[in-house]
Every structure is written in structure tokens, then in C-alpha cells.
Amino acid sequence: MVVLAKSLEDRIDESQKLGLQVIKESEDDRLMTLNVGPQHPGSGHFRFTVKVDGDYIVYADPDPGYVHRGEEKMCEYRNFIQNIPHLERPVIHDSTNITYSYSLAVEELVGIQVPRRGQFIRAIASELNRQVYTLYWLAIYGIFLGHSTMFMWPTGDRELFIDLLEALTGARVTHAFNIPGGVRNDIPNGFKDRCLRQIAYFEKRLKEYEDIFYNNPLLRQRTEGVGILTKEDAIKLGVTGSVLRASGIPYDIRKAEPYDIYNEIDFKVQYMKTGDSFARSYVPFLDMRESCHIMRQLLDKMPESGEVRSKLQPNPKGAPGEAYRRVESGRGALGYYIISDGTPKAYRVKISVGSFRNMLALPYLLVGAKLGDMPSIYWSLNYWPVEADR
Amino acid sequence: MVDAVFVGVAVLTIGSSIVALESRELIYGAIALAISMMGIAGFFILLDAPFVAMFQIAVYVGAVAVLVIFTVMLVRTQSLFSINEDKGRKAAGIVLMLVFMGGIGAIVLTSGLNSPSFGKFNSTPVDFTAIGKEMLTYYSPALIALALTLAGSVIGALALARREDIEQKNERID
Amino acid sequence: MAAETAAQFTPVIYMLGFGVLAGVPALIISRLIAPRRRYNPVKFLPMECGQMPTGEGRSHFMMQYYSYILMFVVFDVMSIFLFAWASSLLLIPRTATLSIMAFLGIMFAAMGYALYLSGRKGIW
Amino acid sequence: MASTPEEFRFGNFVGSLIWLILIVLIIISLVGLPIIFVILFYVPLPPVNGEILTPYLFLSMMVDPTRTLPIIKFLIHTHLFKLVVFPGFTFAALLAAATIFIERKFLAKMQLRVGPLYVGKVEGILQLAADGLKLISKEIIIPSGSDKPIFWASPVAFVAAAAAVTALIPVAPGWVVANISVGLLAVFAILGFFPLIALLFSWASNSKYPFIGGLRALHQMIAFEIPFFLSALSVVILAGSLNLTDIAKAQHPFWFIFFLPISAFVFFISSLAELERVPFDLPEAESEIVAGWLTETSGMIYGLLQLGTYVKLYALAALFVVLFLGGWAGPQIFPQELIPGYTGEKIYNPVTVNAIFWFTVKTFGVIMLFLLPRGINPRIRIDILLHTGWYKLIVLSFINMFVALALIYGGVLGPGGLLTR
């Protein structure tokens, strides 16, 4: 069975050739339709249909929407501030970042500026939350590949960062921490030492992750050369985040469009060139390392005292106009497009999330892969179903 | 005791082979086939040939029956071999079988195997190591022939095995 | 005459029977004490990840690797013949090893060719 | 102030132990004794000190060890005891249960968890019983359209086949349920049933995921059966016998693992695949095909399949010990006399007890080795698995077969060899 085609067009052609249209005519009896999700250990709140020919997937069709809650519509009925708690529901593991870009966009519309210390605290919270998300993602990647230890270790080590975030924001997952104009509160006493200590410990742990997981020959066998997304295809499909960076494009919003304090931070964009499932899973790991580095700098450069948020009137009105702001979240670019009509409520909020954009690559990577590769390809896309549904 | 066991195993074997032939559900037929293979293994045990019995189970139940069940599972419609009820043919088959069995039985009964002195003639069971010994020394050409047969069979099976889908795809492209 | 071998094997049969004796009561007790609520027919549908099942469960579905099954049937026979040889190795003259080597050689050649063939034909 | 269980209080520990013993005693006196009585009425009892033993006499004798011992000895050497209790089913099932518990604690320790903790007060030792109770009290859901006879019969057949394998394993000299001249082949013959059962069960479930799981079980079996056979072949070459007791005795001075390390490795890997354990748990790959061929199982059907799996795990670990680790061989650590100065009838056979001890220790060591990959490795893919089985392991096992041949023909081993005792 040779379905593996090199370029995207070939793959699309192949999928259409072997896919729905052809099946209806003659090959229905040879293919088996498998639902993956919504009640499947290898899917999130998400479903995709695959048709398998023996061990090979010849057709895949994602079907999101199981957790669609109409966040965009809800935003039109609430004040700018009131939007914050429910906007972080799509990705509660990355709730600081999803409110980060919202705050940036609202700040642009309302016309306020964040104090310097507030920017630092925002960045710290964002990096911490990125670690939390990536560890959770990594844990699920581990259990998808049948590696139960890799599920338990990151889930446990995630606790380090959750505790830090809890000390910082007061809540464990849904922080509601970024608001337009700054952050909700200042860092607690002794936070810096604790943070540095836990980062140092975490960097030691990362080495062990590498030993048991990334350098494991069985894992390499399973993921290397699987589901290759070439650079051209990645650009064409408009994927983002670690998926893009694994395909050899060093694109990071923090570098491309430095928001807040990130233009003062020295860091490298981590990327790999192979574009296979392994690279897509290894790039977030490299990001975690780099994130530790960034966090050290942030803690180092942070001004000792100062305001953490600028004064915002109780019910801020946005100036008529529109704003599109992005941040780099755990899953790539996370953009908010907000239209304001001069009232305290947004006229239209569009959330452009990395998961939704990465989902486009799923059918093209699955077609031609083996059924055993399905979990590794699916979850290496850094896909969070709830965020894609919004 | 041994006679009773023999009769039980015989009933099991013949009964399950009848089920294997007559079952409308192919999968039950395949299971009955496996059971009848095991019954044959039971005969070998009763004949003091444990090695052959284990061979029978490992090969015929562990490999052949699995292959048969595998194939049956892949058969799309259960009525692939639709049983044509033809009473005349059935009766003729039964009569033919009875005649055949009677003939065999008559030959066996008249051949002297039934004589009382036969028990003394072959009293000690054959050790299976002797089988291996004979097979490798005296019958070694047979071993080579066996190897050639096996090799030919596997190569032939794979040479005959076709990928329908590839051929279909080629046709479609043409 | 046949009693010795059969007597050797009877404990295995007993053990099989005892396994059945251990398994069947567990199922029966479970059947007796477990709740049996049958008001929801959806409960008894086959697993289809939360969707209504489509298509047949036992469908015409072929893994690509069935050439290995064909090979297995042959090499299973081969390996059991090797056991006959190995258990009588100490009793036979050393020259007999040559014939088993020839046997192995033919089988290996066949295996290599079969693997090559299955790879080339794209069967697996 | 929170009370933490990590603070070990000896009083609590002793108290919980006493409670456990008390509960066990109550259960024995309420349930066990009547059952013993019922059994004793039907079991032929030996004459003791010239008297014909009756059950009532038996009960009165229980307090006097000198009169009880012959009865116990008599009972121990019956076939029923061998079959049901010691080398047979109960021993295997107990070891399997211990394996489940140890697996959970061991993996938990490796994964920085605590594992079962609360049931049974002492580190969750009663978790297994609780799980068993839960499984037995759960409803068995049979999917519609399934083939009911096969669906019900498969788990029972699975347990029975697993039990039949344990019948062939010698635990100590003379302590084997079925001492067969072709014991090794019999083990292989019975192991061939398992994929058959998995295949039938998956077919009977009438569902897609079990179907794929069953096919995968079959492919896995065909990939690893032949390396499995061939790695045992070199053992047979060195031992010159197919009887497992003879094989265990044949490695008296030197265990075969010293001569056949590659075979032992191949055997280990193949056993892992045979047992469907990580990294070869493809038939149950939960992220691909829900739970593989176990998808439609529920309640006690699942419980029986799990019991069968772990009994099989014990059986293969014991087989590894018998084939490569010298069986029950080990230094004598039990004293000849249990009570110094006791001159009555011999209480126990120190050689047998020693053999059983070493066998159990080795088996548990091998079981731990079987458990270890689960904490370390991800699942592999089916094509890699088939490739490994057919291209690598078969070649490796043949390499060691030639090593064994060279050892025999080079005069190192075999009759009159250098290293033969």
C-alpha cells in the first residue's frame, strides 16, 4: 500500500481519490469507517472519522464542535472586563495567554498603557502558564503513545508551576489574571526565590524526560518520519506554533511582533527541520527549556517596585475602531480581532486560535499514515479541542 | 477406562466434524473443526504418541484453525457456501460413507490387528526421540523433501496471494 | 498399553476443567448479584465512540500483513520438526546435523524469498 | 493539624494486623470449617496409629501436631491438592493476584505516585479484593448483535487455558501437576489457544474496535510464536529433553542463561509480546482502538480475562525460570530441623521448601522484569512489531542455537562434556 505522497497536492488528490467520492462507488466494502471520538481514549472532546484500508488511513475528516459554546457571541453581550472570566474557559490550562491577547487588544481600543512592572508580571504569568499547558500536553502525548510514566511525570511536575501560579494569582487553573491595563495583583513575597528554585529543579527533570521519553528508541521508531509536514505545506496550510516551528520556520510571535516586554528579552526561537511527528513533539519540549531561560531573565530584570496596573475606569468604553492583537500561546499564535463601536461592549470579537488553524493539517497528515500513527500525529499537532471550538 | 476414553474422543471428533460440515454459521464450523483437530490429538495421545499429539495441536489448532477462523471472519456474507439441500445426494453420501467405513472395518478386522497376540507384538510405546533419530538418519532424504515441500508451499502461497486493491487501483488509473 | 501417556495428560485436562469450574461460578454469581437494568437499548449498542454504530462490526476488513500468516503456518511446522531433532540430538551421529542444516538452509532460503516477495508485492 | 499516613505508628499497624487476623479467623470458623467437614466426609482418610480415622476424630486431632501431621502429609500428596492448591490453580492465582498488586505499587513508585493506599489500611493490600468485589457486582453488558455463546465461553476458556499452562510448570522436584515427557511442546500447544480465543471473542463482540484488536492479537502471535519456539530450541539442545523437570535438573551446576543469553533475551521479548504487555500491548492499544479486543467486556467477563492474563504472566515467568534460570536450584537456606531437639516425625521436607522458596523468588524477579518495560517504554506499531519478530528475533535465536550446537559438539556440554557434572 503506497499512499505516502510527497507534496500536499498529491496528498489531497490521493485523499479525494481514495476518499468519500470513490468509496461511494466501489470500495465501500473494503474500507472500514472508524469514529475516533467523542468518547474515545485517543481523542479529546472531538471527533474525527477515519476510513482505514487494512492498517492504512485513506480518509480522515475532523468534526469539531462538541464543546462549542459560542464565546464570540457571548462576548457581544458583556462588558470588556466581564468577558475575561469566560474567555479563559476554552483553554483553562493556558488561561493567562488567552486573556493576554484579549487584554492587549482592549488596551489598544481603550487606549491605556500597562506599567512596566505589570508587563513583567504578565510575561511571568504567561511563561508559567505556557509551561503548565505544555506539560499537560506532553502528558497526554505520552499516554497516547502508551507511555504511562510520561503521563504521570509531567502531570506531577505541572504542580510546581500550578503552585507558583496559585501563589501569584490565587487560583489554580482559571486565573483571570490579565485585565486591560495590567494584572490583577502584585507578586507575593518570596515568589522570586521559590520560582528560581522550582525552575532549577524543573530543568533537571527535563533531562530525565529526555532520557525516558525522547531518546527512547521505541519512541523514535514510532514518531520519526511519521506524518511529515514539509515547510511549503506548513506555510500553505497556515499552521502555527510548534507545528510550524517543527517544519523549519522559526516563527514566534514573541520575536515577530514583540508585545509588552518581550523585545527586551534575549531568547532563541526553537525550531526543527524534519517536520515529522517527533519534531512536532520535541519543539514544545525545547520551548519549555527556553521558557525557563526566559523566566530567569524576567525575574532578574523585573523592577523592584511599581504599579502593576494602570487605573481603568469602572466600565471602560472602547474607541470606535478595531484591533487585532496576537500573542504566542502554548499552541501558537492566539489572536483577537475586536471591533468596538464606542460602547462598553464589543461589537464583534473574533478569536483566532492555534488549534483551529492546526486542525486543518490533520486530515492531510493522517491520510497515508498507519492506524498506529494516528494518536501520535493527532496529538503532535498541539491541538486542544475545546479551544478550537471556542 | 481407555476404551471409554477412546469412545468419548471418537464421539467428540466425529461429532464435531459433522458439525463442522453442517453448521450454517461458518465460525461455528471453524470452531468445530478446531475441536475435531483436538480430538485427533486425543487419539494420538491414546496411541502413546504425545509428540505427534502436540504437533497436531500446535500446528492444526494453533496455526491452521486460526488461519481458517481468520479467513472466515473476513468473509463478508455468512451464506457464501449456501447449503443446497439435496436429499438424494445426502442419502447417497451417507450410504457411500457407511460402505466405505464398513470396508475399512472389514479390512482391519481381517488383518490380524484384532488377534490377541497383537498386544504383545507392539507393547512398548515409541519414544519420540526415536522419531527424531530415525527422521534424521534413515529418513533424512524425506526430511529434505519435506523442507522442499514446505518451501514450495510458502513461496507458492505468496506468489498466488494477490492484492486485490492494488490491482483495482491500477485498473482505475488505466 | 496406552495408559501411561494418557495418564500423563489427564492432569492437564483436569486443570482445564478446574479452570472452567473457577470461571463459570464467577460468571453465575456475577449474573445473580449484579443489577440487570434493561430499559435502555442504547446501552447494548456496540462501542462506536458515542456515535450510533454504522456499518457492520464484522466487516470485510483485511490487515495488510496476511502474508505473515501464510508464512507462519509453514514455519510453525518447521520449528516443531526442529524440536524433534533437538530432543534427539544427543542420540544421533554428528553427520545427521548435515541433513538438518540442509533442512534449515532450504527453509531459510524460502523464508528470505518469501519476505522479499511479500515486501515486493506490497502485501504487508 | 493534618494527620499524615506517612507517620508510621506501630500501634496502628499492629492493631490493623490483629483486626485482619481476627476477621480471617472468623471467616474460617464460619465458612472454612463446615466446608472442611463436608469434604472430609467424602475424602478417604488414612489410618492413624492403627485407628480408622473419622472426621470427628480428625477434628479432635487438630490440636495434636504429632497426630495431625500424617493426615496433612497424606492430604498434601493427593492429586487433588496438587491440582487445586499447591503447584496448581490456587498457587498460580495467588501469585497472579500478588503480581497485580505489586505491579500497581511498583509502577506507582516509578511514576511518583502512591498507588492503592486506603483499602485495607496497610498500603492498600485489600485493593485487589475490593476490585474483585466491584467486578463481580457489576452488570455484564452484552452488546446487541453479539454472538452470545462465544461471548460467554471465551473468558472461561481463557482462564482454563491459562490454568492448563500452569499445570505443566514444575515448581520443585516432584511437585508438578502433569509431568509430561513433551512438556515444553505442550506449553507451546496450549499457548497457541490464546490468540484463537482473542480472535473468537473479538469476532463475537460485533464491534469494530474489538475486531481490529483481535486481528492485531493474531498478527502479534504469528510474529512472536516462532522466535518463542526457536529460543526454547537451544535449551532443548543443551538439555536433551522436552520434559520441563528434566530441563530444570539438567542445569544443575550452570544455568542455561550463562550459555544462552541471547536466547533468554529473545524468549523474554517474545513472552512480553505473548502476554500483550507494554510495549507490545497493541491488541489493547487504548489510544488507537479504544481497548482493543477487550472493548466490549464488562464486569466479571473483564475480571476473568484479567485473571487469565495474569495467570499466564505467572506461567511464562515460571517457564523462563525453568528454562533459563535453573528452576528451583539455589543454596540451601532452610534448616534440616525446624524445632531443634524435636525427635518425632519429620515435620517438613527442607529440600522441597527450599526449592519452592527459590522458585518463587526467581519467578518474582522475572515478573518484576516483565513489569519494568511498562514504566519505560511506549507502545510500538504493528509493522515494527512484525518486522522485529520476523527479521531480528528469529535470526538472533538461530545465532544462539548455533552457539548451543557448538557447545555440544565442542565437548563443553552434553554427555562427557567439560562442564557436565
Add this chain to the structure above:
Amino acid sequence: MTSAEAFIKAIESGSKHLVIKRFTLRYPEEKLKFVGDGYQFDPKRGVGIAGYRGRHILFHDKCTGCQLCAIACEGIAEAIGMVKVDEQWKHNKKAIMPQIDFGKCVFCGLCVDACPFYALFMTDDYELSSFTKEHLIYTPAQLAIKPKYDGDVQIKIDERGATHG
């Protein structure tokens, strides 16, 4: 690195953890220690909360019944309703105070930010389970109770790994 070496490293890395301390928090016996004891407030830094965001505490002597918390909540969770209380306060003529339905509350703390009189805060009490939904509705009298929280476990890092407590 060859694959055998990598395997050995993986096994070493896995089995090393057999002697490393466990990370699990045994929740009902052990509780996490929070930063501060909740409802700390620094007026100099503007509105805000430090410590934990658990259930609310209401200071009856400060609440004026201005309903700002309820207004802040109505777009978020609609958890806060104003109810009459049998108390006489000079600054609370209407004698209404917030009543919070913790079945709806998302613990975002925006009501605390909205309170201009520093009457409403969040505590570190998060154990709010109950058997009925009605029990999750906390009246002003219940909200006035200061919770007792006895968590004392923190993440500690030493050479044998990180542990709770």
C-alpha cells in the same frame, strides 16, 4: 547514541525513581499551604486580591448594600443576588447584602475588585461540597464566617526530588 545505550539510559532513569520521594499530595489528610491566609488586601496597590481565591467572606460592618458586586457578577456567572438581612446598619439603610450561589460562582474575584468599601473578600476555603444545590447558596450570615484552614504542606525540593511536605 545507539539504541541499546538509550534503552539503558531509559531504564536507569525509570528505575532511579524507585528511590525518589513521591510527589502525590494525599489530599484529605494533607492540605496545601497557601500564601497568606486569604483576604489580604493592600489598598495602596489599588483593588486586588492576594492569597487564595476561595469562597467569599463578607464584612457586615462595611457592606453598604450598593449592589456593585451583583452588577459585576451579572455578566459573568449571575451568582450574586442581594437579599434582605435583619441587621441595622447606619450605612446600609436598605439592609440588603449579597448572597452568593457557589454552584454558579466561577471564583474570578471580579466582585471583590468591584467592591468600593472593602467589604467582600475571598478566603482560602475551597471545600464547598454539599449534597444539594440549595446548600451551595451562602446567605450573608454564612458568608460572614471566617473559615478555618489548616493546610501546612508546601512543595519542598531537595536532592531526592520534589515532594509535598
Add this chain to the structure above:
Amino acid sequence: MNQSTENRSNSNFQSSSLAKSKTDTQAKNEPESSFEKKLVSEITSKFGDNVKVSYIRPLRMKIIVNQEYIVEIATFIRDSLGFDHAESVAGTDYPKDNKIEVIYHLGSYSRDDLAGHILALATHTSRDDARLPTLMNVFKSVEYHERETFEMLGVYFEGHNRNERFLLPEDWADIPPLRKEFRIKGR
């Protein structure tokens, strides 16, 4: 409300919004802005009156084009300017003007100097018969975004292979939910 919606399409609105954005942390130095002006002028010089420039801010540009020319202009933007993917496709309903605006936020991965830039390509269609040519053949990445826009706003994309349900439930029988006349219950 009415005034503001009109304002949005007016170009005189851009000065005020630019003034607002000056408060942003990123310094608004002129050379950056001139780069964007150069980019937009490339489009305007090619297509003339068919392109209406809405605003030019640092890193952000918005042009409004007529729907007949959108495929052509998008192809030009992709081939000549180097914007190679769409980040988001947002549809906005303006019931007062009886129009739906669909806006494509285009970004670039292949050109390093365009990494932070977003070109917003907007087009309008009527509310009653909302139809637009698809950009799927220009930017592959709009496939799911357009599908979402179809079901959320009822804009039929001609040439798109799957104008069908995506995120909403299978039995959704109401009007497209992001239209303004669709009200959330109780609000």
C-alpha cells in the same frame, strides 16, 4: 450605533484610531509606518479604485475590496507581497447597512520583514443573499475558517467544496448565530 458602523468603512476614521494606537507600547516610529504604506500603495497602484484603504497603522493594514476582485487581489497579495497564509477569517454582521463584512487577516511566514505584519483584506456582501467567492484556491488555510463563517453568518462561499455544518450541532435549525438578530436567551 449607526454612525459608528458607517464610520468604520470611512477612511476619515483611521486618523483617530491611529492616534489611539499611538499609546501602544510599541513605539510608532515613522519608518515602520512608511513600510506599510509602501506595501499598500503597491496594491492600490495595481488595482486603483477597486481597493479602498481603510487604515494603515504600524504592523497593521486594512484594505477593503469589492467582492468581484477579491480573488484577483488576493492572488496578487500572495504572489507579489508575500502574504502566504490567513490567520483568521472574521465575518461581521451590519444589519443597519444591510451588509456583512468578511475580513481575512493575512500574514506571512516566508518573508522575514513581514513577520509581524497583518494585512486585513475585507470585503462586503449583502445580508439577504450573502455570497462571496472563496479564497480557498488562493490561501489553502482559509478552508475551515470559511466553513465556520458560512455556518456562523450564512455567507455562502462559491467554489468552496464544503459549505456545511462545522461547529454547530447537527440538528441546528435556527438562523446563523452570529447574525445580529440572533439573540441569546434572556439578554
